[in-house]
Amino acid sequence: MLRAGLDRWGPGSTVPCERSQALEFCARVAGGAAENFSVMSGLVPAAARGSFQAIYAFCRLSDDLGDEAGDRATATAWLSWWRESLHRAFAGDAVHPVFVALQPVIERHGLVCEPFDALLRAFLRDQVQDRYERWDDLLSYCRESADPVGRLVLGVLGERDPAAIAASDAICTALQLTNHWQDARRDLIERNRIYVPSELFHGERLEERFRSTVEVGHAPDREFLAQWRECLGECVSRTAPMYDSIGALERSVAPQHRALLWLFAEGGRRTLARIEQWNAETCLDRPRLWAPEKAWIVLQAVLRARRNAP
Numbered sequence: 001m002l003r004a005g006l007d008r009w010g011p012g013s014t015v016p017c018e019r020s021q022a023l024e025f026c027a028r029v030a031g032g033a034a035e036n037f038s039v040m041s042g043l044v045p046a047a048a049r050g051s052f053q054a055i056y057a058f059c060r061l062s063d064d065l066g067d068e069a070g071d072r073a074t075a076t077a078w079l080s081w082w083r084e085s086l087h088r089a090f091a092g093d094a095v096h097p098v099f100v101a102l103q104p105v106i107e108r109h110g111l112v113c114e115p116f117d118a119l120l121r122a123f124l125r126d127q128v129q130d131r132y133e134r135w136d137d138l139l140s141y142c143r144e145s146a147d148p149v150g151r152l153v154l155g156v157l158g159e160r161d162p163a164a165i166a167a168s169d170a171i172c173t174a175l176q177l178t179n180h181w182q183d184a185r186r187d188l189i190e191r192n193r194i195y196v197p198s199e200l201f202h203g204e205r206l207e208e209r210f211r212s213t214v215e216v217g218h219a220p221d222r223e224f225l226a227q228w229r230e231c232l233g234e235c236v237s238r239t240a241p242m243y244d245s246i247g248a249l250e251r252s253v254a255p256q257h258r259a260l261l262w263l264f265a266e267g268g269r270r271t272l273a274r275i276e277q278w279n280a281e282t283c284l285d286r287p288r289l290w291a292p293e294k295a296w297i298v299l300q301a302v303l304r305a306r307r308n309a310p
Helices: 019-031 046-067 072-090 097-109 114-126 135-145 147-157 162-182 184-191 206-216 222-252 255-277 291-308
Strands: none
Touching: 019 046, 019 097, 046 072, 046 097, 046 114, 046 147, 072 097, 072 114, 097 147, 114 135, 114 147, 135 147, 135 162, 147 162, 147 255, 162 184, 162 222, 162 255, 184 206, 206 222, 222 255, 255 291
16 A cells, blocks of 8 residues: 555656546545445445545555555655645645545635644654653644544534534544554554553553563463553543543534444444453454444444434
8 A cells, every 4th residue: 555656656756647547546545445434334425425535545545654664764754745745735736646636625625734734743753752651642642643534524524513523533532542452462563652651551661571472472471461451441441431422523513424423433432342342452462343243333323324314
């Protein structure tokens, strides 16, 4: 995914992608997102599907540029170029298919640059910060790495109520935190990142014992595992109430949008519950929702949509 479109429309390219190619490119990126069943569900309004695909493609490739470049210097260079491309697109000069597809989306829905830019600031932050000492530090990261996505979704749906935006921010932060707890092992192995705030881990030698447990592949350090469960349990307890904002969000948006937004939140809430069911042992494995569970959640969302239909 990292190199998708970069050989042809990467740094130094001046010939813009054709609009039809850009739309097909973003549709392929979104269609290949097996984990993101919300984006491609039938609950997305037909008129907004292309807009959602373009925004998802921007988020997906931005994330890949930060995580799959191979080293931090390269990632920083790619992300800096990508950020410059974003600003040029808002000024009317787009070359890469993602930005060619985004331009009419920005115009049609009156989107501003800040949410897009905030995401890139978060991914650039990942290149210089890979440990978090305090819970509040992690929340500040989520405000840029997660909340803007919800704001873009609301913008495409035409939802501008401040209450909806506040509720969306809480849910998006919860989704990001859930992802961090779920991927704790993979983040350490693949990216040398630990998002669990060290202030919540009361034992000593967190990183050394965490790494040792991950590398061995089972739980040789039972004392560490007990401390990890306690720590992750606290993280889960702090995250779970954020999903309760879905009620305020549904009350603040048009009825036809409620089921889709519920679907985004419910997938994360169920994943967080799965982490609890696994006794929070995400230092050993990655709990996940299986395809039948995802299908059941989508079915519930469809039934909710029918109840909300005029």
